Amino acid sequence: xxxxxxxxxxxxxxxxxxxxxxxxxxxxxxxxxxxxxxxxxxxxxxxxxxxxxxxxxxxxxxxxxxxxxxxxxxxxxxxxxxxxxxxxxxxxxxxxxxxxxxxxxxxxxxxxxxxxxxxxxxxxxxxxxxxxxxxxxxxxxxxxxxxxxxxxxxxxxxxxxxxxxxxxxxxxxxxxxxxxxxxxxxxxxxxx
Numbered sequence: 001x002x003x004x005x006x007x008x009x010x011x012x013x014x015x016x017x018x019x020x021x022x023x024x025x026x027x028x029x030x031x032x033x034x035x036x037x038x039x040x041x042x043x044x045x046x047x048x049x050x051x052x053x054x055x056x057x058x059x060x061x062x063x064x065x066x067x068x069x070x071x072x073x074x075x076x077x078x079x080x081x082x083x084x085x086x087x088x089x090x091x092x093x094x095x096x097x098x099x100x101x102x103x104x105x106x107x108x109x110x111x112x113x114x115x116x117x118x119x120x121x122x123x124x125x126x127x128x129x130x131x132x133x134x135x136x137x138x139x140x141x142x143x144x145x146x147x148x149x150x151x152x153x154x155x156x157x158x159x160x161x162x163x164x165x166x167x168x169x170x171x172x173x174x175x176x177x178x179x180x181x182x183x184x185x186x187x188x189x190x191x192x
Contacts, residue, residue, distance in 0.1 A: 038177030
């Protein structure tokens with residue numbers, strides 16, 4: 001630790017104030033860096049990415065004197081926390097069914113679906129579930145043009161009856177972000 005000599009108390013107080021302000025600025029920078037890390041972590045690791053609008057809404061921002069990771073898509077809270085039973089709009093569900101069905105067109109079978117469900121990879125699981133449902137709707141090895149709409153309607157009815165489950169995509173980023181913040185703050189405080 002460095003030793004400083006002062007000729008009067010005023011000099012010592014001014015130096016303490018300068019040192020404290022420098023540490024506070026470094027801690028503020030650490031909080032900003034941790035929030036930006038948290039936003040990138042959510043985007044890269046945890047947010048559902050069907051069409052990307054939810055991931056595009058995730059960002060770090062200064063809020064009430066601190067930094068926060070924010071997801072401000074209109075449906076972000078419902079995806080994070082789940083939702084009560086309600087009737088969702090059908091068109092986004094139809095688009096989702098078509099997207100997930102297309103993602104799993106190759107190699108769809110019940111064994112693959114069961115294996116992926118056990119691995120808890122919900123992105124692949126939902127794609128294979130949709131494809132499996134569509135495959136079950138086939139007649140004479142062909143699928144009705146209206147099948148995605150029918151499946152979307154069935155999903156809408158299930159949401160109307162039971163609501164949606166939470167994904168906790170933001171909550172899953174809390175521990176890694178807190179760990180990053182702790183490391184950055186420790187460095188900021190130790191730095192001279």
